[in-house]
Amino acid sequence: xxxxxxxxxxxxxxxxxxxxxxxxxxxxxxxxxxxxxxxxxxxxxxxxxxxxxxxxxxxxxxxxxxxxxxxxxxxxxxxxxxxxxxxxxxxxxxxxxxxxxxxxxxxxxxxxxxxxxxxxxxxxxxxxxxxxxxxxxxxxxxxxxxxxxxxxxxxxxxxxxxxxxxxxxxxxxxxxxxxxxxxxxxxxxxxxxxxxxxxxxxxxxxxxxxxxxxxxxxxxxxxxxxxxxxxxxxxxxxxxxxxxxxxxxxxxxxxxxxxxxxxxxxxxxxxxxxxxxxxxxxxxxxxxxxxxxxxxxxxxxxxxxxxxxxxxxxxxxxxxxxxxxxxxxxxxxxxxxxxxxxxxxxxxxxxxxxxxxxxxxxxxxxxxxxxxxxxxxxxxxxxxxxxxxxxxxxxxxxxxxxxxxxxxxxxxxxxxxxxxxxxxxxxxxxxxxxxxxxxxxxxxxxxxxxxxxxxxxxxxxxxxxxxxxxxxxxxxxxxxxxxxxxxxxxxxxxxxxxxxxxxxxxxxxxxxxxxxxxxxxxxxxxxxxxxxxxxxxxxxxxxxxxxxxxxxxxxxxxxxxxxxxxxxxxxxxxxxxxxxxxxxxxxxx
Amino acid sequence: xxxxxxxxxxxxxxxxxxxxxxxxxxxxxxxxxxxxxxxxxxxxxxxxxxxxxxxxxxxxxxxxxxxxxxxxxxxxxxxxxxxxxxxxxxxxxxxxxxxxxxxxxxxxxxxxxxxxxxxxxxxxxxxxxxxxxxxxxxxxxxxxxxxxxxxxxxxxxxxxxxxxxxxxxxxxxxxxxxxxxxxxxxxxxxxxxxxxxxxxxxxxxxxxxxxxxxxxxxxxxxxxxxxxxxxxxxxxxxxxxxxxxxxxxxxxxxxxxxxxxxxxxxxxxxxxx
Numbered sequence: 035x036x037x038x039x040x041x042x043x044x045x046x047x048x049x050x051x052x053x054x055x056x057x058x059x060x061x062x063x064x065x066x067x068x069x070x071x072x073x074x075x076x077x078x079x080x081x082x083x084x085x086x087x088x089x090x091x092x093x094x095x096x097x098x099x100x101x102x103x104x105x106x107x108x109x110x111x112x113x114x115x116x117x118x119x120x121x122x123x124x125x126x127x128x129x130x131x132x133x134x135x136x137x138x139x140x141x142x143x144x145x146x147x148x149x150x151x152x153x154x155x156x157x158x159x160x161x162x163x164x165x166x167x168x169x170x171x172x173x174x175x176x177x178x179x180x181x182x183x184x185x186x187x188x189x190x191x192x193x194x195x196x197x198x199x200x201x202x203x204x205x206x207x208x209x210x211x212x213x214x215x216x217x218x219x220x221x222x223x224x225x226x227x228x229x230x231x232x233x234x235x236x237x238x239x240x241x242x243x244x245x246x247x248x249x250x251x252x253x254x255x256x257x258x259x260x261x262x263x264x265x266x267x268x269x270x271x272x273x274x275x276x277x278x279x280x281x282x283x284x285x286x287x288x289x290x291x292x293x294x295x296x297x298x299x300x301x302x303x304x305x306x307x308x309x310x311x312x313x314x315x316x317x318x319x320x321x322x323x324x325x326x327x328x329x330x331x332x333x334x335x336x337x338x339x340x341x342x343x344x345x346x347x348x349x350x351x352x353x354x355x356x357x358x359x360x361x362x363x364x365x366x367x368x369x370x371x372x373x374x375x376x377x378x379x380x381x382x383x384x385x386x387x388x389x390x391x392x393x394x395x396x397x398x399x400x401x402x403x404x405x406x407x408x409x410x411x412x413x414x415x416x417x418x419x420x421x422x423x424x425x426x427x428x429x430x431x432x433x434x435x436x437x438x439x440x441x442x443x444x445x446x447x448x449x450x451x452x453x454x455x456x457x458x459x460x461x462x463x464x465x466x467x468x469x470x471x472x473x474x475x476x477x478x479x480x481x482x483x484x485x486x487x488x489x490x491x492x493x494x495x496x497x498x499x500x501x502x503x504x505x506x507x508x509x510x511x512x513x514x515x516x517x518x519x520x521x522x523x524x525x526x527x528x529x530x531x532x533x534x535x536x537x538x539x540x541x542x543x544x545x546x547x548x549x550x551x552x553x554x555x556x557x558x559x560x561x562x563x564x565x566x567x568x569x570x571x572x573x574x575x576x577x578x579x580x581x582x583x584x585x586x587x588x589x590x591x592x593x594x595x596x597x598x599x600x601x602x603x604x605x606x607x608x609x610x611x612x613x614x615x616x617x618x619x620x621x622x623x
Numbered sequence: 624x625x626x627x628x629x630x631x632x633x634x635x636x637x638x639x640x641x642x643x644x645x646x647x648x649x650x651x652x653x654x655x656x657x658x659x660x661x662x663x664x665x666x667x668x669x670x671x672x673x674x675x676x677x678x679x680x681x682x683x684x685x686x687x688x689x690x691x692x693x694x695x696x697x698x699x700x701x702x703x704x705x706x707x708x709x710x711x712x713x714x715x716x717x718x719x720x721x722x723x724x725x726x727x728x729x730x731x732x733x734x735x736x737x738x739x740x741x742x743x744x745x746x747x748x749x750x751x752x753x754x755x756x757x758x759x760x761x762x763x764x765x766x767x768x769x770x771x772x773x774x775x776x777x778x779x780x781x782x783x784x785x786x787x788x789x790x791x792x793x794x795x796x797x798x799x800x801x802x803x804x805x806x807x808x809x810x811x812x813x814x815x816x817x818x819x820x821x822x823x824x825x826x827x828x829x830x831x832x833x834x835x836x837x838x839x840x841x842x843x844x845x846x847x848x849x850x851x852x853x854x855x856x857x858x859x860x861x862x863x864x865x866x867x868x869x870x871x872x873x874x875x876x877x878x879x880x881x882x883x884x885x886x887x888x889x890x891x892x893x894x895x896x
Contacts, residue, residue: 498789505793
């Protein structure tokens with residue numbers, strides 16, 4: 035039986051392989067990726083991998099239930115020892131409008147079976163979006179020398195033109211961004227031999243991210259656009275030398291590249307970019323480089339009721355328009371009126387968060403004196419490039435209450451610096467200072483036991499439930515088995531005695547053993563509390579009563595000399611047997 | 624002889640206890656972090672005795688680094704809570720009161736009613752000007768064992784009374800005496816009470832958390848949703864967590880003044896993770 039199941043199991047595993055091992059036909063279809071443009075036929079290929087003995091008939095291709103016209107391109111044997119070969123067929127689909135399309139399943143009937151490709155999606159590009167034929171590389175892998183190139187006398191047609199553009203605001207100020215863009219306009223396949231693109235090096239500017247490359251077509255021309263975003267760092271006049279590209283048109287014939295004779299060259303004249311300095315006239319003291327158009331507000335994040343030296347968290351939110359939020363600096367608080375000497379700032383830079391058209395700074399500071407009644411107005415100034423002037427914004431003061439420290443009213447965590455005399459340096463925050471008394475109760479000295487979970491204090495203790503239940507169950511079963519065993523032993527005991535009594539020819543021994551057997555049997559039945567109970571103490575009712583009557587009769591006949599019950603008399607034995615059987619019967623127990 | 628031993632109930636009890644104890648012995652055997660503990664304590668003490676602010680900060684930061692790495696390695700979430708208390712103190716000394724409050728709550732869950740923890744927690748709450756009652760309510764007074772003993776302690780009591788009940792019940796099976804059954808029932812009842820208490824704590828008690836940074840309360844799980852109120856929820860506030868979004872980035876909370884809203888997971892920490 036087991037062997038049968040194993041055979042069925044193995045058959046189920048190997049059945050698919052057995053079924054499909056003969057044919058090995060696989061079919062795959064795809065369209066040419068570079069020629070999927072609207073209103074143009076869509077060429078593609080179908081590759082069929084099959085055993086060389088399986089004939090592939092081009093008329094057996096179907097798509098959407100209709101025959102698909104295919105042309106065999108070639109058959110390729112995978113290897114001389116391999117019976118498999120790949121047959122490549124070409125086909126063409128009618129023109130499709132722009133958008134996402136589905137290449138349906140293509141089916142092929144070979145032998146007695148039908149094989150299908152998976153349907154797939156493809157995008158038909160509009161004429162302006164269509165990807166050109168494989169573009170030239172921006173950096174040639176090696177500079178071809180005339181001796182290396184297969185230069186022919188043929189005039190292989192090709193066009194190459196370079197343009198450059200600087201996209202950005204004018205006037206440009208430090209911190210603002212602009213883009214340097216190159217456009218390659220070309221026709222045909224061009225192998226570049228020289229590229230000098232100084233704008234992409236962007237000397238004097240800070241590059242922002244990697245350069246971006248886009249390919250598209252414009253009319254009959256293919257275009258490659260290379261752009262690099264940069265940021266102006268300092269004012270000045272930045273000149274860039276001419277940009278030059280050179281190359282040769284080429285064609286690929288039967289696997290060999292042939293380059294044209296004519297050197298294609300295009301040059302962009304020298305370019306310059308001016309970064310204007312911020313005007314010095316009207317520059318507020320709080321200006322630190324913000325350029326754009328902004329609004330400014332502040333908010334208190336921590337409580338307004340504090341003690342001297344307590345930490346205050348302030349949120350400074352700047353919203354508006356700028357070219358780059360990430361480099362927008364926070365307003366400087368240290369030197370603003372009302373802060374110096376009364377507040378101390380954290381030496382850790384504030385946390386920053388940019389969200390949409392705003393940036394928030396979380397500033398930490400501490401109050402140094404209980405005289406402080408408010409967080410003063412904070413000035414944030416910026417340069418508006420459109421208006422060409424500085425704008426200073428003021429936040430509203432935030433009232434706070436500063437109390438002295440509870441246990442050391444005469445001392446503060448930070449010493450209030452003395453009024454500066456001319457030439458006296460200000461006291462540094464890390465100078466020796468008296469710390470306030472410790473208010474909290476101290477640490478526990480720990481040992482390894484404090485690092486561990488409490489003994490018997492984890493969820494593992496729940497295993498007690500199933501284990502305990504199992505233990506109780508086992509014990510109950512064990513007890514029941516023991517009782518049954520004991521009962522059997524006891525039954526055997528009285529049975530043995532009875533058998534001995536019946537077989538014993540001696541009347542006295544017979545009577546004695548019979549009495550013992552019957553009394554023992556009653557004891558096993560739990561009818562009497564002990565097998566040594568005197569006969570007269572036996573109850574008169576029930577089984578015990580029957581035994582009492584029987585034994586009494588035997589004793590009476592023995593002692594009175596009556597002949598009714600004698601050992602030789604089979605009647606006595608029969609009655610004894612019947613009585614003993616009655617005692618042992620199940621309903622009795 | 625061997626059969627007799629195996630069939631006796633005592634054998635089962637001893638075997639079961641030994642099997643249960645093996646994992647505990649193995650875990651304890653490989654623990655060796657004495658030096659880190661000493662160094663952390665020394666750094667903390669040095670911070671308390673520092674003469675300059677710079678020294679003080681350095682010393683407490685060192686102590687905090689050591690304590691938190693020990694916490695990460697050992698994760699004594701069913702421990703005695705002293706490590707959490709020490710971390711809370713270190714945060715307090717560094718004036719990171721919301722984090723101090725979080726760790727004091729964690730310590731309190733493992734050392735309920737501990738005077739040191741309660742005292743320091745009150746001080747930290749005062750620093751943040753948060754008024755939160757730490758007195759037990761009427762239910763906590765009635766079910767005193769639930770709040771007097773930590774979860775690990777209750778599990779331990781469940782186990783011990785459970786074993787006692789098991790032993791008495793086993794004895795009763797072999798010697799059916801009334802006194803044994805009465806004692807088994809008594810021990811079993813106490814074990815059951817502790818069991819129910821632990822299940823209640825784990826499954827029914829509300830999940831609590833502490834706001835560690837001022838947090839805006841939003842109407843839904845995302846920054847793009849409007850704020851429920853202009854003022855953020857103050858750092859150091861203990862809140863009840865009602866739901867956690869599927870990606871875990873936003874938590875729905877109920878503040879002590881009964882306001883529902885969502886906060887980002889960066890601004891809140893669960894008291895029991």
